[in-house]
Amino acid sequence: MSLNIKPIADRVVVEAAPAEEKTAGGIIIPDTAKEKPQKGKVVAVGNGKKDEPLTVKVGDTVLYGKYAGTELSYEGAEYLIMRESDIYAIL
Amino acid sequence: MSLNIKPIADRVVVEAAPAEEKTAGGIIIPDTAKEKPQKGKVVAVGNGKKDEPLTVKVGDTVLYGKYAGTELSYEGAEYLIMRESDIYAIL
Amino acid sequence: MSLNIKPIADRVVVEAAPAEEKTAGGIIIPDTAKEKPQKGKVVAVGNGKKDEPLTVKVGDTVLYGKYAGTELSYEGAEYLIMRESDIYAIL
Amino acid sequence: MSLNIKPIADRVVVEAAPAEEKTAGGIIIPDTAKEKPQKGKVVAVGNGKKDEPLTVKVGDTVLYGKYAGTELSYEGAEYLIMRESDIYAIL
Amino acid sequence: MSLNIKPIADRVVVEAAPAEEKTAGGIIIPDTAKEKPQKGKVVAVGNGKKDEPLTVKVGDTVLYGKYAGTELSYEGAEYLIMRESDIYAIL
Amino acid sequence: MSLNIKPIADRVVVEAAPAEEKTAGGIIIPDTAKEKPQKGKVVAVGNGKKDEPLTVKVGDTVLYGKYAGTELSYEGAEYLIMRESDIYAIL
Amino acid sequence: MSLNIKPIADRVVVEAAPAEEKTAGGIIIPDTAKEKPQKGKVVAVGNGKKDEPLTVKVGDTVLYGKYAGTELSYEGAEYLIMRESDIYAIL
Numbered sequence: 001m002s003l004n005i006k007p008i009a010d011r012v013v014v015e016a017a018p019a020e021e022k023t024a025g026g027i028i029i030p031d032t033a034k035e036k037p038q039k040g041k042v043v044a045v046g047n048g049k050k051d052e053p054l055t056v057k058v059g060d061t062v063l064y065g066k067y068a069g070t071e072l073s074y075e076g077a078e079y080l081i082m083r084e085s086d087i088y089a090i091l
Numbered sequence: 092m093s094l095n096i097k098p099i100a101d102r103v104v105v106e107a108a109p110a111e112e113k114t115a116g117g118i119i120i121p122d123t124a125k126e127k128p129q130k131g132k133v134v135a136v137g138n139g140k141k142d143e144p145l146t147v148k149v150g151d152t153v154l155y156g157k158y159a160g161t162e163l164s165y166e167g168a169e170y171l172i173m174r175e176s177d178i179y180a181i182l
Numbered sequence: 183m184s185l186n187i188k189p190i191a192d193r194v195v196v197e198a199a200p201a202e203e204k205t206a207g208g209i210i211i212p213d214t215a216k217e218k219p220q221k222g223k224v225v226a227v228g229n230g231k232k233d234e235p236l237t238v239k240v241g242d243t244v245l246y247g248k249y250a251g252t253e254l255s256y257e258g259a260e261y262l263i264m265r266e267s268d269i270y271a272i273l
Numbered sequence: 274m275s276l277n278i279k280p281i282a283d284r285v286v287v288e289a290a291p292a293e294e295k296t297a298g299g300i301i302i303p304d305t306a307k308e309k310p311q312k313g314k315v316v317a318v319g320n321g322k323k324d325e326p327l328t329v330k331v332g333d334t335v336l337y338g339k340y341a342g343t344e345l346s347y348e349g350a351e352y353l354i355m356r357e358s359d360i361y362a363i364l
Numbered sequence: 365m366s367l368n369i370k371p372i373a374d375r376v377v378v379e380a381a382p383a384e385e386k387t388a389g390g391i392i393i394p395d396t397a398k399e400k401p402q403k404g405k406v407v408a409v410g411n412g413k414k415d416e417p418l419t420v421k422v423g424d425t426v427l428y429g430k431y432a433g434t435e436l437s438y439e440g441a442e443y444l445i446m447r448e449s450d451i452y453a454i455l
Numbered sequence: 456m457s458l459n460i461k462p463i464a465d466r467v468v469v470e471a472a473p474a475e476e477k478t479a480g481g482i483i484i485p486d487t488a489k490e491k492p493q494k495g496k497v498v499a500v501g502n503g504k505k506d507e508p509l510t511v512k513v514g515d516t517v518l519y520g521k522y523a524g525t526e527l528s529y530e531g532a533e534y535l536i537m538r539e540s541d542i543y544a545i546l
Numbered sequence: 547m548s549l550n551i552k553p554i555a556d557r558v559v560v561e562a563a564p565a566e567e568k569t570a571g572g573i574i575i576p577d578t579a580k581e582k583p584q585k586g587k588v589v590a591v592g593n594g595k596k597d598e599p600l601t602v603k604v605g606d607t608v609l610y611g612k613y614a615g616t617e618l619s620y621e622g623a624e625y626l627i628m629r630e631s632d633i634y635a636i637l
Contacts, residue, residue, distance in 0.1 A: 088281040
């Protein structure tokens with residue numbers, strides 16, 4: 001699903017996947033124990049910087065730092081807008 | 092609506108949209124709870140930097156950081172003047 | 183009016199416009215309330231940096247940060263000398 | 274063994290070799306005494322940056338700083354994702 | 365008057381003009397009140413940096429920051445050696 | 456003697472020469488008095504950075520800062536791995 | 547006199563001239579009063595950086611900052627090794 005937003009330059013908009021808040025045995029992990037990278041889906045990408053097109057595409061599932069980006073509310077849903085350099089890898 | 096100001100280099104002038112200060116039920120949100128990006132309309136743009144033309148155009152609705160830019164009074168109205176890199180995305 | 187000074191590289195000399203220290207009703211605004219950009223007239227410009235000519239010209243009315251530049255006394259008058267990047271926009 | 278992850282730009286995914294936690298005489302070394310570089314195996318590499326392809330390849334055994342990279346859980350195993358510049362040498 | 369010193373790269377040697385320490389009425393201004401740029405005469409210049417020749421020439425009268433440069437005693441006289449970027453303008 | 460390690464980019468591996476811990480009269484110098492550059496032998500070099508091949512070669516005796524580099528144990532011996540810019544000179 | 551050391555890149559080795567510790571009347575100046583640039587003779591130079599050959603040559607008498615460089619003992623004599631950018635001028 002693509003989003004009707006055009007990020008500037010090397011920015012991308014990501015829809016975060018819900019954190020898996022239960023362990024195998026069903027125990028709820030408190031928030032401070034979840035410092036690993038977050039997973040999300042790219043919903044909008046910029047045009048990149050001069051001579052540096054972006055690597056990620058709309059629809060990619062990506063890993064990014066837990067504290068990456070800025071929250072963005074758009075048409076009732078929540079997204080993150082971040083620079084591509086905040087993304088570690090495409091799954 | 093265009094503004095008769097010529098920003099230097101990669102600067103743009105933005106007219107902020109009024110913050111939506113009420114929730115659905117009509118409760119007023121105190122100022123400290125509104126840290127999400129601000130929406131605004133571009134009213135003047137610079138010529139960009141050497142070999143890097145600007146992406147935003149006059150008339151674009153943009154999202155930018157809550158603390159981006161410098162306030163500017165011009166002919167009785169209030170604007171913000173900021174660098175394009177302070178703008179996250181075009182809506 | 184041009185000034186017989188040749189600023190180096192990307193520097194410009196600006197003659198500040200007097201601050202409008204009264205509101206419509208004639209109330210004097212104390213100095214700490216005037217943090218908005220200052221207006222001034224460019225009276226001398228440098229040759230720019232390598233491959234980056236300046237945008238402002240002698241005679242332009244410009245907006246610049248309240249604390250931009252260094253004061254300069256020259257032949258009995260007061261000026262500011264600043265880098266072009268301290269200038270926000272040409273009016 | 275290669276991993277089905279595509280790191281962005283100059284990032285690589287490394288599977289850490291288990292630290293040798295016993296000395297010749299079988300004494301357990303406490304964690305704070307193991308500040309030397311860590312050894313690991315590269316399991317995924319990015320495409321490098323513009324005009325700078327990566328030097329390390331999948332399958333290389335590498336030395337990297339003890340605190341390099343970010344932990345990454347993937348399909349039940351633990352990895353580190355880091356920039357190539359965090360890697361000191363290929364063994 | 366030229367000085368027999370060859371500054372390296374973008375450095376210049378300046379002979380400071382004596383500060384005008386009296387006001388019109390002959391009152392001596394204490395040192396802390398003289399924060400405006402200093403005037404001086406260029407007596408030696410370097411060859412500039414790669415592809416960036418210097419703008420100032422020997423004999424130019426220049427304005428520079430009050431705290432610019434390093435003092436230099438040479439054959440009984442006092443000079444300042446500074447980078448061209450510490451010079452604001454040529455008079 | 457060359458070492459079977461391939462440093463990344465501009466890194467080199469150095470085997471430190473033993474510090475001369477006695478003065479002419481045989482007095483032992485305490486460790487804090489030995490802040491001068493260290494001498495060592497280069498045992499492995501990287502390929503340099505883009506368009507910047509390395510100057511030092513395997514077998515060179517080099518001087519480097521006392522605190523340069525990271526310790527590296529390899530096959531029972533101790534080495535230092537550092538960037539070429541941490542090396543002052545070749546003897 | 548040249549020294550058999552090859553500094554790396556933009557580094558040079560300088561033999562400091564003895565400080566003139568007496569004034570005309572023979573009064574000894576305490577060390578804290580000698581903050582002016584030091585004089586010395588260049589005894590070894592590097593090959594410069596990519597596309598930037600060095601300006602100073604072996605045999606040049608140079609002025610450099612009082613705290614520039616790192617001390618270096620070599621065959622019983624004391625030298626300073628510094629970057630060319632720590633040198634102000636050639637006398």
